[in-house]
Amino acid sequence: MTDQQAWVKIEREFDAPIDLVWQMWTDPDLFKTWYGPMGMSVPTAKMHVVVGGVRKICMEMTSPERSMSMWFTGVYKEITPPSRLVYTESMCDADGVIISPQSMGMPQGHPDITEVIVELNEVDGKTIMTMVHIGVPEGSAGAGGWGQAIDKLESLLTKRV
Numbered sequence: 008m009t010d011q012q013a014w015v016k017i018e019r020e021f022d023a024p025i026d027l028v029w030q031m032w033t034d035p036d037l038f039k040t041w042y043g044p045m046g047m048s049v050p051t052a053k054m055h056v057v058v059g060g061v062r063k064i065c066m067e068m069t070s071p072e073r074s075m076s077m078w079f080t081g082v083y084k085e086i087t088p089p090s091r092l093v094y095t096e097s098m099c100d101a102d103g104v105i106i107s108p109q110s111m112g113m114p115q116g117h118p119d120i121t122e123v124i125v126e127l128n129e130v131d132g133k134t135i136m137t138m139v140h141i142g143v144p145e146g147s148a149g150a151g152g153w154g155q156a157i158d159k160l161e162s163l164l165t166k167r168v
Contacts, residue, residue: 015140015150017157023164025129028136029089031160032125041160042066044152058083062094063103076101077111084122092125096140118142 021028031037035052042049043066051065064079078099085093097105097120098113108117121142128135138157143149 013145015143015145015147015153017136017138017153019136019138019157019161021134021136021161021164022132023134023167024132025089025127025134027164027167028127028134029092031164032092033088038064041163042156043159044155045159056083056086058086061103063099065101078103080105081120081123090127092123094123096121096123 031041033054033056035054038054039049039052042052042064047066047068049064050067051063053061053063055061060083062079062081062083066077066079068075078101079096080099080103081095081097083092083094085091098108098111099105105119107119109115121140124137124139124141126137136157138153140149140153143153
């Protein structure tokens with residue numbers, strides 16, 4: 008038995024240059040085009056990409072029955088263009104005030120603050136991305152959402168190159 012947590016980790020090879028993949032993660036307009044699970048849009052992406060800079064993201068889903076918004080905020084902890092990006096992530100309200108994950112339907116024990124680590128390496132003109140979201144367990148809804156988002160990112164990169 009181990010105490011080590013199994014956080015969501017996604018490794019993907021993109022047929023795209025590293026600078027373009029970096030921009031998809033750090034340019035708010037490009038980030039909005041792929042972030043979030045299928046069926047969700049990102050109407051707001053405020054990203055001050057400097058160490059200590061704040062990010063605030065809104066994901067929205069609208070259906071005939073209802074619409075739902077989820078807000079996230081965080082702080083950039085490490086930025087090494089174009090290869091490493093580390094930021095925190097917390098659920099928040101539209102004003103950026105952190106709220107408990109349980110108030111948004113997350114399971115008991117879900118941490119208030121999680122951490123996303125993105126590492127990019129270029130090999131033969133392709134980019135290898137490793138993304139780890141510490142605090143979001145493998146097999147969770149959050150992990151599934153990341154998988155769908157990365158699929159959208161891959162599709163967009165394929166069209167851009």
